[in-house]
Amino acid sequence: xxxxxxxxxxxxxxxxxxxxxxxxxxxxxxxxxxxxxxxxxxxxxxxxxxxxxxxxxxxxxxxxxxxxxxxxxxxxxxxxxxxxxxxxxxxxxxxxxxxxxxxxxxxxxxxxxxxxxxxxxxxxxxxxxxxxxxxxxxxxxxxxxxxxxxxxxxxxxxxxxxxxxxxxxxxxxxxxxxxxxxxxxxxxxxxxxxxxxxxxxxxxxxxxxxxxxxxxxxxxxxxxxxxxxxxxxxxxxxxxxxxxxxxxxxxxxxxxxxxxxxxxxxxxx
Amino acid sequence: xxxxxxxxxxxxxxxxxxxxxxxxxxxxxxxxxxxxxxxxxxxxxxxxxxxxxxxxxxxxxxxxxxxxxxxxxxxxxxxxxxxxxxxxxxxxxxxxxxxxxxxxxxxxxxxxxxxxxxxxxxxxxxxxxxxxxxxxxxxxxxxxxxxxxxxxxxxxxxxxxxxxxxxxxxxxxxxxxxxxxxxxxxxxxxxxxxxxxxxxxxxxxxxxxxxxxxxxxxxxxxxxxxxxxxxxxxxxxxxxxxxxxxxxxxxxxxxxxxxxxxxxxxxxxxxxxxxxxxxxxxxxxxxxxxxxxxxxxxxxxxxxxxxxxxx
Numbered sequence: 001x002x003x004x005x006x007x008x009x010x011x012x013x014x015x016x017x018x019x020x021x022x023x024x025x026x027x028x029x030x031x032x033x034x035x036x037x038x039x040x041x042x043x044x045x046x047x048x049x050x051x052x053x054x055x056x057x058x059x060x061x062x063x064x065x066x067x068x069x070x071x072x073x074x075x076x077x078x079x080x081x082x083x084x085x086x087x088x089x090x091x092x093x094x095x096x097x098x099x100x101x102x103x104x105x106x107x108x109x110x111x112x113x114x115x116x117x118x119x120x121x122x123x124x125x126x127x128x129x130x131x132x133x134x135x136x137x138x139x140x141x142x143x144x145x146x147x148x149x150x151x152x153x154x155x156x157x158x159x160x161x162x163x164x165x166x167x168x169x170x171x172x173x174x175x176x177x178x179x180x181x182x183x184x185x186x187x188x189x190x191x192x193x194x195x196x197x198x199x200x201x202x203x204x205x206x207x208x209x210x211x212x213x214x215x216x217x218x219x220x221x222x223x224x225x226x227x228x229x230x231x232x233x234x235x236x237x238x239x240x241x242x243x244x245x246x247x248x249x250x251x252x253x254x255x256x257x258x259x260x261x262x263x264x265x266x267x268x269x
Numbered sequence: 270x271x272x273x274x275x276x277x278x279x280x281x282x283x284x285x286x287x288x289x290x291x292x293x294x295x296x297x298x299x300x301x302x303x304x305x306x307x308x309x310x311x312x313x314x315x316x317x318x319x320x321x322x323x324x325x326x327x328x329x330x331x332x333x334x335x336x337x338x339x340x341x342x343x344x345x346x347x348x349x350x351x352x353x354x355x356x357x358x359x360x361x362x363x364x365x366x367x368x369x370x371x372x373x374x375x376x377x378x379x380x381x382x383x384x385x386x387x388x389x390x391x392x393x394x395x396x397x398x399x400x401x402x403x404x405x406x407x408x409x410x411x412x413x414x415x416x417x418x419x420x421x422x423x424x425x426x427x428x429x430x431x432x433x434x435x436x437x438x439x440x441x442x443x444x445x446x447x448x449x450x451x452x453x454x455x456x457x458x459x460x461x462x463x464x465x466x467x468x469x470x471x472x473x474x475x476x477x478x479x480x481x482x483x484x485x486x487x488x489x490x491x492x493x494x495x496x497x498x499x500x501x502x503x504x505x506x507x508x509x510x511x512x513x514x515x516x517x518x519x520x521x522x523x524x525x526x527x528x529x530x531x532x533x534x535x536x537x538x539x540x541x542x543x544x545x546x547x548x549x550x551x552x553x554x555x556x557x558x559x560x561x562x563x564x565x566x567x568x569x570x571x572x573x574x575x576x577x578x579x580x
Contacts, residue, residue: 107280111287113507114552116514119292119544122536126299203411210413211517211533230417234425244414251409259460 003260010257017250021073024066032063032220055228055239065242068220069250071132072209075221076201079136083143083201084194091148092186095155096178106152112145117204118211125213132215135208139201147193154189158182196258199251206247222247270567274560281556288552289339289545293332296541303348303539322348335542339549345542349535355546359528362515363550366527369520370513372443373450377512378501380451381458386489386497388459389466400459407456416449416522446523450516454508458501466497495569502566506559513558514551 025032055061094105121138128134158164159182167177202222209215209223217224222243229240304310304318319325323334338345344355388400423445424430430445469475470493478492515528528547535543 107284107287110280110284111291114284114288114555115291116532116548116551118517118532119295119536119548122533123295123299126301126536199409207411207413207518226414230413233417233421237421240414240417244410244418247411247414248406248409252405255405255408259464263464 003264006256007260007264010253010260013249013253014257017069017246017253018073021066021070024069025063032059032067032218055232055236061225061239061242064220064225065222065246068222068225068243069246071215071219072202072205072222072247073250075132075136075139075205075215076198079139079143079201079205080194080197082136082140083197084147084190085144086140087144087147088151088186088190090144091151091153092155092178092183094148095152095159096174096182098156102152105148109145109148112142117142118208118213121208121213130213130216132219135205135213135215138208139204142204143197143201146197147190150193151186151190154186155182158185192258192262195254195261199254199258202247202251202254222250270564273563273567277556277560277563281560284556285549285552286336289336289549290332292545292548293335293541296536296539296544297328299536299539301539303541322346335545344546344549347540347543349538349540349543355542358531358543359546359550362526362528362531365525366515366520366529367513369443369446369450369525369527370509370515372447373454373512374509376447376451377454377458377508380455381501382462382494382498384455384459385462386466386493389463389470389493389497390489392467392470401463404456404459404463407452408460410452410456412449412453412516413518415452416446416519419445419449420522442523442525446519446525449522450512450519454512457504457508461500461504462497465500466493469493469496499566499569502562502569505565506555506562509558510551510555514547514554 055064090105090109094102117138120141121135124134124138125131164177164181167181168174172180205215206221206223206226209221210227212224212227215221215224225243226240226247229236229243232239302319302324303322304315310318316325323331326334335345342356344359347353347355347358350358384400384404388397391397431442475488475492478488483492515531517529517533519525520527520529528550531543531547534540535547
């Protein structure tokens with residue numbers, strides 16, 4: 001497959017997943033919290049219109065799965081955006097100014113890398129209560145580290161580029177040099193990097209929700225659906241298989257999209 | 270090379286110190302304490318407990334005491350597990366986590382490198398397509414999905430492996446956990462190696478070597494492998510630390526007594542010293558593995574050696 005076709009295929013898959021995450025719950029006659037007392041832990045069936053079966057409480061897995069995809073993807077995108085903003089600013093600052101600012105900020109990134117994410121999430125959830133907001137902040141606090149390193153390296157590379165040097169030599173103000181010549185060239189690699197960050201944040205989100213630190217019942221996320229599924233695996237395997245399949249689909253699409261974009265537009269980054 | 274090691278040791282100590290300080294503050298700023306439990310303790314008992322563990326002293330003093338202990342290799346007493354020292358808990362848990370994680374790292378590297386190289390060499394053919402597709406799925410299969418699935422398929426249904434346990438130290442006990450832990454990393458390594466190997470295969474170096482009549486095996490081992498491995502090293506440090514530091518999910522599902530649960534249990538019970546113990550071990554692991562990765566990069570890339578020699 002050419003990279004163009006791959007980008008298109010991944011994009012389409014992602015589009016379909018997003019669309020279903022938005023409208024999927026409406027396609028089913030069941031509500032997310034409706035308890036179907038006649039069919040608790042029922043296998044997928046077209047007759048009862050439980051396409052992915054029901055959980056032990058009789059809630060429709062199809063509806064809850066798509067709600068879970070919606071929640072998981074929005075958290076990952078939000079956290080990626082937050083991490084991107086902080087990371088880009090930090091990296092650009094360190095790369096442009098150099099010297100002790102650079103050293104200080106990069107040591108800070110080293111410290112961040114050496115701190116386990118789960119600890120940050122745990123302590124935030126202890127301090128602020130468990131929930132979606134905490135999760136976004138926790139995921140964002142790790143998301144910016146890789147971005148900062150990447151943007152710093154890219155900024156330093158651009159700083160030595162002939163046209164940037166030329167702009168400096170003819171006396172363009174440093175701020176203008178940065179805004180006009182460095183910043184626009186940073187955007188490509190940053191966006192590609194962002195696409196690659198989202199899948200890792202989906203994994204992080206579902207991991208934290210799996211531990212019970214993230215999205216709380218009765219709200220669904222891929223993480224807590226997988227957690228419930230893993231517990232009922234022997235009795236009702238569809239509870240695990242359905243969210244796991246959606247997770248694999250979403251992650252594959254995001255990974256392929258990010259990697260293809262990288263190969264196409266940001267080979268060196 | 271020696272200068273790199275020295276430099277890392279010099280920057281490593283302040284980094285660990287900063288990590289410990291940050292973690293100490295975060296743990297202590299979180300509301301609640303180790304002894305306010307469901308069953309309310311009489312105030313005098315609680316005061317005595319706080320006093321016994323030094324929790325009634327000013328925070329700065331507690332911090333300095335902790336650092337003093339740390340400098341002597343003492344991680345303090347566990348606040349919740351009665352009569353246990355954190356250093357002893359680490360001594361028991363770390364070997365289990367290191368065995369599991371070490372095997373997972375080896376499996377991930379072996380599978381990833383072999384799969385990545387072979388699929389790059391078979392570019393566009395059926396083998397390449399299968400391996401690439403499998404690697405995407407592997408990357409997308411976190412251990413909390415695979416671990417229960419593997420137990421269900423291979424232990425419960427087929428009965429090939431034990432469901433869980435580690436008391437008897439049977440090698441078979443480790444098969445499923447290692448697979449669950451290694452799978453996503455193996456997928457990532459495979460994709461990195463494949464992409465890098467494809468780049469190398471297209472480069473003039475390889476045409477020239479082929480034209481000179483270098484044998485296929487020599488070409489692979491001496492010309493393709495080293496540059497294909499260097500991007501893996503950039504990824505290796507953090508990934509390996511995550512595997513070696515103890516995986517909560519895998520260790521819980523398979524009942525392995527490693528360090529995975531320290532963090533969550535410690536933080537939920539406000540067992541401050543247990544949390545900090547794990548944080549220290551993890552930070553040292555990250556720094557050590559990054560050093561290993563950088564030394565590997567030096568060994569693989571002569572350009573970096575020259576640059577290092579000049580500066």
